[in-house]
Amino acid sequence: MASAGRAGVGTNQEDIRRHNLGTVLGHVHRSERLSRAELTARMGLNRSTIAGLVTELESLGLAEQAKPSGARIGAGRPSVDVKARSGAYVLAVDLRVDGLTVARVGLGGIIQSRATGPVPQGHDPHAITDSVLDLMRLVVKDVEPGSALVGVGVGVPGIIRAEDGLVRLAPNLSWRDVPFAQILGERLGSIGMPVLGNDADLGALAEHLRGAGVGVEDLVYLSGEVGVGAGVIVSGHKLEGAGGYAGEIGHMPFLPDGKLCHCGAHGCWETEIGAEAIALAIGCPAERVGALGEFLEGVHEASPDLRQVGRHLGRGIAGIVNMLNPRVIVLGGYLRSLSPLVQEDVDQEIAVHALTASHELVRVTLPGLGGDSVLHGAAELAFEPLLADPVGRLATACRDAEAALAV
C-alpha cells in the first residue's frame, strides 16, 4: 500500500501492459486467424494500443501480421490479420495406462511433432520418466532454432494435488502419493518443472477451448480409459471441489455387489464400462487391453455383452445429466470407439433414466479433437504462464531443448 510513488505507478503501468500483452496473445492463440479490428473490439482498447501490442508480440516471435483476409470490418480499410507464430512451444504429455504420447505443440494449438510409446510394465514412475524423456528427445529434434520452450504439461489418469503435482491416487497405475511432478522435474533440469493435470480435466479444458464445446458453459468430458473419469466445466469454470479432486465419476457406486475396482471398492461404474469390461465383452485377451482401441476398430456389430456395456454407459450418463444438467457431454478415450457401436442402447437408457427437463438440454457427442483432447489440454496447461506474462515467461524459457534433454 505504501510503495514509493513513481516506482509504484511505473510498475503498475508495466503490469497492465504485460497483462494486456498476454490477453492479446491468448486471443490470437485461441483463434486460427483474427483481425486487429476484432482484437480491438474484443479487448475494448484503442487501435493504436492494439497495434503496439501486436508489434511487440511480433518482435517476440509470438505472432505475425498478415495481408488482410477477404472479409472487411465496416466500410474502412480492411484490417490487418494477426496469427500465432511458432516462436514459442510447449511439450505435452498424455500418460495413459496403456500408452504414452508426447507432442511438441506450438502457439495456436498446432501439434508440430508427436511420438508415442509403450508405458513400462509395472508403472514405475522413474521408468516412465525415462520413456517420457526419450519421446521428448524425439519431438524436439528439428525445432526451429532459438524457439522458446515455455512449459511442459502432463495429463495423468489420477487425482492430482494442484500445488505440487503430487499424484494422490492413480488406481490403474497403482500409484498412491507419487511425487511425479518432482521426479520428472528433476530430470528436465533447465526446462523447469512440469505442470500435471487430471486427464479428464484436461480433456474438458481442450474440448471447451477448441473442440466440441467451444462457447458451451456447462460441459462434461468423459474420459474412458482403463479407468473412467470426468472433467466438468460449470458456468464456464472448472469444477474443482475442496481439494481439486472433483470429477471421479468412475467411482460412483453403480452395482451394489459388482466387481472389485482398482480403487479397492466393489461395483464402481468403471468396472462396468472401463477398458477391462469392454475387452471382456469383445473377447479381447486381457494381455492385449493395451491395444483395445485397435480391437474396437475391428468390431462392426455389438454382441449382447457389448450392448450391456452400452446400457451401463447410458444409465451412468443419465445420472450425470440428472446431477449436473450439462449442455454437452463429450465421450473421450475408448468411449469414442465404443459409442457408435452401442449408440441405440446408450440413447435408450439415457431416455429412460434422465429427467426430461435436463435431458432435452443435453447433447452427447464425440470429441472435436479426436483422440487428442487430453494432449491438447496438457498443452493448454503448459501455455498458461506464457499467456499470463509473455515477456516474463520468455525471459526464463529454455532456448535449446535438445541440449537440455541430452543431459
Added chain:
Amino acid sequence: MASAGRAGVGTNQEDIRRHNLGTVLGHVHRSERLSRAELTARMGLNRSTIAGLVTELESLGLAEQAKPSGARIGAGRPSVDVKARSGAYVLAVDLRVDGLTVARVGLGGIIQSRATGPVPQGHDPHAITDSVLDLMRLVVKDVEPGSALVGVGVGVPGIIRAEDGLVRLAPNLSWRDVPFAQILGERLGSIGMPVLGNDADLGALAEHLRGAGVGVEDLVYLSGEVGVGAGVIVSGHKLEGAGGYAGEIGHMPFLPDGKLCHCGAHGCWETEIGAEAIALAIGCPAERVGALGEFLEGVHEASPDLRQVGRHLGRGIAGIVNMLNPRVIVLGGYLRSLSPLVQEDVDQEIAVHALTASHELVRVTLPGLGGDSVLHGAAELAFEPLLADPVGRLATACRDAEAALAV
C-alpha cells in the same frame, strides 16, 4: 452509451448509493450484530459514508444503531453497533410432499411467526394455493403496522424453471409443467409474484449463509424428503447447470433392477433412501409416511432393514464425495433423524467407497438450522430484491398484507 451528461452522472451516483445501501443491509442481515467499524472495514468505504448509509437504513426502518457492545476495535472510541430491524419482512413457504410450513421472516433471518398444515390430498396446485394462503393469513396477523412485506419465497420439491417459476417436474407431487408461481401469484394480488426455488437448493443456500456451512465454499445439502435432492455450492456459487436443474442426485442410477421410482425409471437412489424406503424399514404404515419424522423420533435402535438403508445412504454419499469433492455435506430432511441411528453403517460405507484424497477433506454433518433450512432458504430468496435495492423495493412493497390476503 450516449446518455445525457449530467443526468447520466447523477443516475450513476444514485445507482452506486443504492447499491451500497443494499450491500450494507446485506452485511447487517447476515450478521447478528455488527459494528460500524466492522462495516467500514468490510466495505472499504470511509466512516462518514458508512454512517450516512446506516442512518438512511435506520430512517427506512431496516436497521437500528445500538449502544456499543463490550468489544472495542482498536484504541479509539468503541464503535456503534448496527443490527437489523423488523421494518421489512418476507413470507417463506416450505412446500413438502407431507406438509406445508409458512413463516413470516424478518431481516436478520428471524422467524417471527410460523404456521404449518397438511398438504391437500391429490396435490392439486390450486388447492395447495388455498392452504398456503390460509397459513399466510395466520402468520401476518400481529405484524407491526406499516412494516413492509418485500417478497414471497417458496421451496418446492421439484425442478424449477428460474425465469418464470414453472415447475418442470415434481415427481412426488405428480406435477409436470405446473405454473405454480403464476397460480400463487394471481392470488397474492398486490403482494406480487412469488419466487420459487428447488428445496435442496434453498437448503444449501441457507446452510451456506447461516448454518453448518458458513464460510465453506464447497457444500452439498442433501434433502431427504419423500424424494431426495441435492443443493450444491461450488467455489461459493450455486451449481446451476445449463437450465438450472442440476442437483437431482435422488435420480442417480443406484440399483440396476431396483424399485420403480416416481420419475418413471427403476432403481434411482431415492427409492432406497427416501421416505418410503425408511418407512418400510421401520414398519411405518404407508398412509402415515407423512408423519415419518415423528415415527423416526420414536426409534432408538436400528433394525437390520434400517441399517441397510443406512448403508445405501453411505454408499451414495461416497459417490457425491468422489464426484464433487465437497468440504461439507449437510444431511437435511428425514436424513436428520435417520443418520444418528445408522451413523456407523453410513461412515463405514463412505470409508469403503470414497477415494482417500476427497474423503479426508469432507465433513458430513447435520443442518445448523435444524429442520428450517429450506424455510430459511426461501426467505433468503425472497429478500434478494430488497438487498439489491432497498429504496426501490420498499417503494412498491405491500404495507398491509392482512388486507391484501383478505381478498
